Amino acid sequence: MGDVLSFLESSVTQGIIYSLVAIGLFISYRILDIADLTVDGSFTLGAAVSATFTINGKPLLGVFMAIISGMLAGCVTAFLQTKLKIHPIMAGILTMTGLYSINLRVMGKTPTLSLMRIDTIFTPFERLLGDKNASYLVTSVILLLLVLILVIMFFKTHLGLCVRATGNNEAMVRSSSINVDVMKFIALAIANGSVALSGAVLAQYQHSANISMGTGIVIIGLASLIIGEIIVGKKHLIQNAIAVVIGSIVYWIIIALVMRADIDVSDIKLLSALIIILSLSYPVIINKIKFFRQKATGNRLAQTKGEK
Amino acid sequence: MLSCNNITKIFNKGTLNEKKALDDVTLQLNDGDFVTVIGGNGAGKSTLLNAIAGSFFVDGGTLQLDGEDITFMPEHKRARLIGRLFQDPLKGTAPDMTIEENMALAAGRGGKFSFGIGIGKAQRAYFRERLEKLGLGLENRMKNKMGLLSGGQRQAVTLLMATMSVPKLLLLDEHTAALDPATAEKVINLTKEIVEQEHITTLMITHNIHSALECGNRTIMMDDGKIILDINGDERKNMTVEALLQLFRLKSSKELDNDRMLLTK
Ligand SMILES: Nc1ncnc2c1ncn2[C@@H]1O[C@H](COP(=O)(O)OP(=O)(O)OP(=O)(O)O)[C@@H](O)[C@H]1O
Ligand SMILES: [Mg+2]
Numbered sequence: 001m002g003d004v005l006s007f008l009e010s011s012v013t014q015g016i017i018y019s020l021v022a023i024g025l026f027i028s029y030r031i032l033d034i035a036d037l038t039v040d041g042s043f044t045l046g047a048a049v050s051a052t053f054t055i056n057g058k059p060l061l062g063v064f065m066a067i068i069s070g071m072l073a074g075c076v077t078a079f080l081q082t083k084l085k086i087h088p089i090m091a092g093i094l095t096m097t098g099l100y101s102i103n104l105r106v107m108g109k110t111p112t113l114s115l116m117r118i119d120t121i122f123t124p125f126e127r128l129l130g131d132k133n134a135s136y137l138v139t140s141v142i143l144l145l146l147v148l149i150l151v152i153m154f155f156k157t158h159l160g161l162c163v164r165a166t167g168n169n170e171a172m173v174r175s176s177s178i179n180v181d182v183m184k185f186i187a188l189a190i191a192n193g194s195v196a197l198s199g200a201v202l203a204q205y206q207h208s209a210n211i212s213m214g215t216g217i218v219i220i221g222l223a224s225l226i227i228g229e230i231i232v233g234k235k236h237l238i239q240n241a242i243a244v245v246i247g248s249i250v251y252w253i254i255i256a257l258v259m260r261a262d263i264d265v266s267d268i269k270l271l272s273a274l275i276i277i278l279s280l281s282y283p284v285i286i287n288k289i290k291f292f293r294q295k296a297t298g299n300r301l302a303q304t305k306g307e308k
Numbered sequence: 309m310l311s312c313n314n315i316t317k318i319f320n321k322g323t324l325n326e327k328k329a330l331d332d333v334t335l336q337l338n339d340g341d342f343v344t345v346i347g348g349n350g351a352g353k354s355t356l357l358n359a360i361a362g363s364f365f366v367d368g369g370t371l372q373l374d375g376e377d378i379t380f381m382p383e384h385k386r387a388r389l390i391g392r393l394f395q396d397p398l399k400g401t402a403p404d405m406t407i408e409e410n411m412a413l414a415a416g417r418g419g420k421f422s423f424g425i426g427i428g429k430a431q432r433a434y435f436r437e438r439l440e441k442l443g444l445g446l447e448n449r450m451k452n453k454m455g456l457l458s459g460g461q462r463q464a465v466t467l468l469m470a471t472m473s474v475p476k477l478l479l480l481d482e483h484t485a486a487l488d489p490a491t492a493e494k495v496i497n498l499t500k501e502i503v504e505q506e507h508i509t510t511l512m513i514t515h516n517i518h519s520a521l522e523c524g525n526r527t528i529m530m531d532d533g534k535i536i537l538d539i540n541g542d543e544r545k546n547m548t549v550e551a552l553l554q555l556f557r558l559k560s561s562k563e564l565d566n567d568r569m570l571l572t573k
Contacts, residue, residue, distance in 0.1 A: 002429045024556075156426045158416050161405070165413055168402035175400075175470075177387035 009133055011256040015249030016140045017205060020147060020198035021221035027151075027191040029222065030240070033167040034081075036188060037092030037218055039195050042073040044214035046196025048106040051209035059121045063200045066191065072195020073099060074188035081188075082181035111211040113203075120204035123280040125141050126194030136205060143201060147194060154190070155237055163187050195221075208220040223276040224248035230282055245271055250276075310337040310360070310477055315369030330366070331354040332534035337477075337509055342524030345513045346552075351401075351530040353513045356481045360511070362386040374476055388417060391470030392432050393463070393483040400466030403455030405466060408453050409445060411435045414469030438468050442498065462489030462500060471502050472477055478503065480512040490544075496523065517549050527552075531560040 021043065028036035046066035051101055053062025073095060080091035092106050107113050125135035154160045163175045166183040191246075228247020234237050245260040317330040329352045337343060345353050352459050359366050362383035362424060370379045376385055393400055393567050401410050412427050412435075427435075432450070439447040442464050445458070454462065463483060470478065480499065481533035496519055514520050527544055529537035529552075536559040 153425055157424065158412065161409055161413050162416075164405060165402040166408075168404050169399070171399055172402055173413075174384045175387045175392045176413050177384050178413075179384050 006133065007256060008253070009137060009262070010097055011252045012249050013136045013140055013205070014105055015132070015224075015252040016137070016144050017198055017201050017247065018224065018229035019218065019245045020142060020194050020201070021217055021222040021246035022248045023147065023151060023241075024191040024193075024198070025218065025225050026235065026240060027187055027194070029225070030234075031155075031164055031167045032184065032187045032191075034088045034184075034188075035092070035218075036074075036077065036094045036191060038073055038077045038099075038188070038192055039092070039218045039221065040214040040216070041096035041103065042070045042192040042196045042214075043199040044103045044209075044211060045099055045106070046070050046088055046199030046264060047203035047209040047213055048103045048113070048199075048211075049196070050200030051115055051138040051203045052106055052108075054115050054118055054120055054204055055113065057119070059123075059159040062196065063121060063204075064195045066200030067193045070199075071193040072188040073196070074192030075185055075189070077192070078181075082184050092196060096238040100211070101272065107209065107211065113209045115204060115207040115209075118207070120207070121201070122204065140201060142204070143197070144245065147197065148245075151190070151194070153235055154242055159186070193251045219273075219276050220251065221248075223279045224251040224281045227251055230279070309339045309340065309374060310511075311372045312356075312360065313370045314370070315359055315366045315371065317352075317359055317364070318367050328533050330359060331371070333533070334369075335528070335535060337511070340375065340478055340507050340509055341526055342503055342510045342525045343512070343528060344520040344524050345528050345530060346515070346517060346520045347510060349501040350353055350472060352533040354481055356530070357392075357513065360477070361479055379487050380507035389476045391475035391478045393466055393470055393478075393480045395485045397459040397462040397486060398467065400469070401454045401462055405441075406451050406453055406499070408432060408435055408450040408489070410465065410511075411438075411469055411472065414472050414538070417473045437482055438457060438472065439465075441469065450573050457467075458491075460487045460495060463487060463495050467495065467498060467502065471506060471508065475508060476505045478508045478510040478512075480510065482513050482515060485515060499523075517552060521547055521549065529556060531556075536560055 020150055021039065024039060028034050028039075029122050034084075048068065049066040049069050050059070050062040050195060053059065053065060076098075077091045077095045080086040080094060081088050084091075086094070104111070122132070122135045122139050126132050129135050129138065162173060162178045163183045163186055164177075165176075166178075168189070170180055172288070173183065199209075199214065202213070224247040225244060227246065227250050228243030229240075230247075231247050231250065232243035234243060254275060263271065312333055314332050314334055315330055316332055319325070319327045319329055331352075333352075334355060335356075345356070347353050358364065360371060362381060362385075363377070370377060371390055371477070372378065373386075378389075402413070405413075408427055412431065412454060415431065415435075434449045435450060439450070444461055444464060446461060446557040448464065449456075454465070457465065463486075466481070483499075484495050487495060497514070499510075501525060502508070510524065512523065514523075521544065525544075526538070526540035527547075528535050528539075537555060
């Protein structure tokens with residue numbers, strides 16, 4: 001029983017930390033309608049910056065600087081997209097590729113940084129609660145709530161409305177006398193800031209940063225986002241916010257279950273890909289099923305008519 | 309008010325597909341003018357409106373609005389002065405945002421950003437009052453997504469949005485062409501009402517020659533990138549659809565080859 005609880009606790013904590021990635025993807029993929037691949041790089045950037053500051057005894061400042069650096073990374077992608085007119089996907093790939101070298105430099109040219117036995121942002125609550133795992137959970141929940149409140153409030157301001165409209169109908173936004181390019185800068189900065197924050201917190205949570213920890217993160221975030229939307233819905237902002245968190249937690253519980261089952265470790269990648277394909281294609285599959293049902297009833301109706 | 313001075317627009321310059329869509333067009337609009345624009349397919353009507361709105365920069369000539377040179381002003385800055393409606397009702401609004409959110413966006417046009425959270429009480433009341441005037445019952449659906457409305461409803465709301473913070477110039481590009489006749493007439497009447505009330509200088513493209521003569525105070529006809537006819541006053545008052553078509557034939561030495569042209573009511 002205790003085993004199940006601690007298993008759940010760690011998946012939930014991971015889910016909460018990673019839900020910051022899903023928030024970022026919600027902003028770029030859903031609101032701005034751009035598949036932003038910067039994410040793989042900005043996640044690692046956040047982790048690298050956060051780990052470096054933590055080693056130097058400034059874990060909280062590290063988290064803050066990680067957000068700033070992630071936002072800058074988002075601005076670079078926005079610059080490539082809007083001012084240099086590079087295709088959004090290409091722009092993201094370019095920033096991500098460039099970030100690999102930058103991340104290595106941030107980490108002092110070593111592929112791994114260890115934070116073992118170093119104070120992190122989790123330490124204050126750990127001392128207070130006397131329990132490491134509880135502190136992980138409480139600290140990340142507080143951070144997540146802060147981010148969610150800020151993001152929801154932002155998208156309710158007039159500026160936030162403009163950002164939302166940019167992904168929805170660019171022509172309309174332009175004819176409302178709003179600079180579309182500026183809106184893309186803002187959205188991509190916020191999105192990548194949130195992703196970098198996720199990397200920053202994760203690095204301190206697992207007491208290490210790794211140059212390749214961001215690989216494939218865009219797919220994980222996307223899958224979480226879509227799982228959440230299926231479970232919770234996506235009618236309004238509050239629902240979107242809850243969906244992102246639930247989706248991410250469910251994703252990490254699934255992964256943990258898979259890892260506990262008698263499954264060869266080398267097959268996990270394939271399984272993750274399958275989970276993601278299933279969650280991404282869910283709408284198509286549902287529509288197909290509906291269509292076939294409709295066709296079947298249509299045929300039946302036609303038949304009964306024919307019999308008369 | 310608005311002056312287009314010898315504006316020229318050439319698409320695909322230097323290629324086989326080169327097309328002079330605007331050929332040395334000069335047009336002066338006076339304050340409060342409501343000008344209807346007619347002409348065959350590909351005559352350059354939309355291109356003229358796009359040039360004025362700043363969808364692209366012209367290849368020659370200058371544009372002035374209210375004394376200010378806007379020739380090289382970017383589109384989103386011009387939008388502060390110019391309201392705009394397109395044929396496609398989907399173009400003017402954000403489908404995934406609610407009616408009131410769409411209106412709040414439009415209300416911000418010309419102003420600076422406000423950082424208040426959400427839509428204020430006073431603002432909502434104002435939106436409601438404007439929507440009530442449409443008589444479409446939309447005032448009770450302000451929290452509905454825009455995408456749920458019919459084409460005519462969307463176009464009516466778009467018209468409200470384009471004129472809410474009153475523009476110096478209103479550009480309408482066949483904004484009723486995608487609507488059924490009854491709805492089209494409603495939207496046309498609404499257009500006339502708002503333009504008159506707010507005294508907005510307006511340029512309206514239409515394929516309905518009848519409403520071209522009936523709306524506004526002046527009609528221009530375009531062909532092959534040029535303005536070939538410009539009538540107002542008594543000449544326009546006494547003009548009939550038949551006579552106008554005759555004039556077109558005379559000036560352009562071809563039939564008005566417009567598949568969508570509505571010759572009668
Ligand atoms: N973006 C563009 N690129 C190339 N050619 C264009 C472009 N836009 C318009 N044209 C061409 O310019 C000419 C004028 O087009 P325009 O859209 O202004 O016609 P219109 O008078 O609005 O016609 P319609 O009644 O069919 O809307 C046409 O020959 C058209 O093919
Ligand atoms: Mg046209």
